[in-house]
Amino acid sequence: MLTHRPHLLWLLVPYVLFLGAVPFVNRAEPAVLGLPFLFVWLLGATLVTPVAVWLAWRGDRRAGRAGRTSRTGRGSAGRTAESPAANGAGRPGGGEAR
Numbered sequence: 001m002l003t004h005r006p007h008l009l010w011l012l013v014p015y016v017l018f019l020g021a022v023p024f025v026n027r028a029e030p031a032v033l034g035l036p037f038l039f040v041w042l043l044g045a046t047l048v049t050p051v052a053v054w055l056a057w058r059g060d061r062r063a064g065r066a067g068r069t070s071r072t073g074r075g076s077a078g079r080t081a082e083s084p085a086a087n088g089a090g091r092p093g094g095g096e097a098r
Contacts, residue, residue, distance in 0.1 A: 007059020013052035017045035 025041045032040040 005060070005063065007056055007063070010052045010056040010059070014045065014049040017048060018042070 021041070022038070026038050028036045028038070030037055
């Protein structure tokens with residue numbers, strides 16, 4: 001699977017930053033802006049994580065894999081005439097027209 005979707009390697013970045021590198025950066029010195037180095041490292045990892053997820057998503061999108069929700073093309077939020085919300089069920093006095 002990874003040979004067909006190498007952009008998913010971006011999802012390893014948060015894992016490496018949060019878990020893999022912490023034993024090596026777990027120290028109070030040097031202080032960066034008066035904060036312990038570990039705190040600055042975790043803050044940086046938190047800021048980098050959405051970028052890595054976005055890069056993985058962009059790679060899937062460019063490969064034509066993102067956005068596919070179902071065979072009908074409607075997402076889970078797509079409502080049909082058969083859904084209870086379409087005919088007013090769930091609202092006070094709702095339901096079938098009388």
